[in-house]
Amino acid sequence: MDKSIIQATLKQAGDDLLDQAKKIAADSEAQELASARPLKEMHLKFSQLIQLPLNSDDRFLLFFMTTYIDDIFANLLLDSPFSTEIEEAREILFKEIGELLHRLAGAYLKNQQGELFEILKELTRVYLEKIDRMNQVAMEVL
Amino acid sequence: MSKRTLCNTNDPKEMDMWIKIAKAALKSSSYNANSGIATSFYFDFDESILGRRTAEGLFKVNATEIDEIQKKITKYISELENKLSLTFDNIAFIDKGNVGPVGIIGLMALVAISLKDKNCLIVRPRKRLINASVKGNFKKGNNVLILTDVVTSGSTIYQAANKIWQLGGSVPCALAWLDRNLGASENLAQYGVNLYSIVGPKDLSNTWTDLKKTLQKDKQKECFIDFGSYSSTSVWPSLN
Numbered sequence: 001m002d003k004s005i006i007q008a009t010l011k012q013a014g015d016d017l018l019d020q021a022k023k024i025a026a027d028s029e030a031q032e033l034a035s036a037r038p039l040k041e042m043h044l045k046f047s048q049l050i051q052l053p054l055n056s057d058d059r060f061l062l063f064f065m066t067t068y069i070d071d072i073f074a075n076l077l078l079d080s081p082f083s084t085e086i087e088e089a090r091e092i093l094f095k096e097i098g099e100l101l102h103r104l105a106g107a108y109l110k111n112q113q114g115e116l117f118e119i120l121k122e123l124t125r126v127y128l129e130k131i132d133r134m135n136q137v138a139m140e141v142l
Numbered sequence: 143m144s145k146r147t148l149c150n151t152n153d154p155k156e157m158d159m160w161i162k163i164a165k166a167a168l169k170s171s172s173y174n175a176n177s178g179i180a181t182s183f184y185f186d187f188d189e190s191i192l193g194r195r196t197a198e199g200l201f202k203v204n205a206t207e208i209d210e211i212q213k214k215i216t217k218y219i220s221e222l223e224n225k226l227s228l229t230f231d232n233i234a235f236i237d238k239g240n241v242g243p244v245g246i247i248g249l250m251a252l253v254a255i256s257l258k259d260k261n262c263l264i265v266r267p268r269k270r271l272i273n274a275s276v277k278g279n280f281k282k283g284n285n286v287l288i289l290t291d292v293v294t295s296g297s298t299i300y301q302a303a304n305k306i307w308q309l310g311g312s313v314p315c316a317l318a319w320l321d322r323n324l325g326a327s328e329n330l331a332q333y334g335v336n337l338y339s340i341v342g343p344k345d346l347s348n349t350w351t352d353l354k355k356t357l358q359k360d361k362q363k364e365c366f367i368d369f370g371s372y373s374s375t376s377v378w379p380s381l382n
Contacts, residue, residue: 071270074239074268074269075269075270075271075274076270076271079274079277080271080273080274081273081274086271131270131271134271135270135271135272135273138271138272138273139272139308141273142273142282142309142310
């Protein structure tokens with residue numbers, strides 16, 4: 001399979017998340033919620049691609065990304081109580097994921113496996129750290 | 143140890159009802175409990191409530207029986223309050239998330255209606271966000287009774303209780319329809335959770351032969367249902 005499809009999908013999701021972050025930062029009165037639509041679109045694309053014959057590296061990348069997004073949806077997006085602090089943490093998370101997806105797209109295209117693995121670890125770290133932060137906020141409120 | 147099963151074994155009508163539920167729900171299967179224990183049978187409450195066609199006909203819990211189950215559960219909750227000299231502020235049901243059975247959630251609505259002075263909760267042990275893991279009218283300091291279907295080692299109850307503890311609640315007690323006597327009672331007691339069940343393996347033991355026949359007619363794999371041969375506490379790693 002042409003690597004450019006995976007690379008373009010990663011880059012597109014990264015672009016969309018960063019554009020969204022810019023819009024939210026530019027208009028603090030807009031009360032716009034950070035949307036996971038770019039992640040969902042990437043998930044839909046990768047869920048289809050993963051069924052095609054792939055090399056083991058590509059299969060691992062697509063499996064990681066779809067599972068990662070599933071976890072974000074299950075824990076952060078479906079039916080989570082609203083609070084300003086949590087929404088801010090979510091906005092920052094999506095922005096950081098956007099930046100990391102950009103880096104991931106570059107490393108993937110250049111076949112830099114070491115760098116790619118580091119970015120996946122970084123994606124995991126930023127997500128779990130934001131969850132910890134949100135839980136701290138929740139416990140302070142209680 | 144005090145009596146941990148609450149059913150009235152001298153009431154044939156009640157026992158017939160629990161046995162019918164067991165028949166409707168029992169399946170031979172390759173099933174892994176939440177603790178990771180593999181078992182050759184389990185009780186699928188989704189199917190017992192939705193209805194399940196077998197060689198012996200359609201097994202289905204009817205509306206009258208659902209009503210009776212609701213009354214019995216309500217009665218047993220009240221008995222537990224008397225026995226433990228406390229009041230439950232909340233009755234919690236566990237949303238396991240894609241690992242079913244969810245039939246018990248259907249019963250929740252009925253129990254919630256009959257327990258006007260108590261608020262029902264849904265506890266979602268798989269949620270990473272703590273304030274999304276307990277749904278319902280819960281307040282710090284509340285006494286919570288966890289109500290569930292079948293207990294094997296107690297790990298699901300522990301995970302749900304852990305969410306309630308994190309939010310400042312107490313879980314003095316859990317009530318299951320069936321405790322399979324695989325160490326749950328001992329495991330949960332370490333954390334101050336008293337486990338009771340409506341029925342225990344002994345209460346159903348007279349019907350196992352019957353249940354086995356049902357499974358054989360359905361060409362299901364014969365269950366290994368000798369509860370007594372399991373060791374009681376070795377199935378759950380120590381959490382200390």
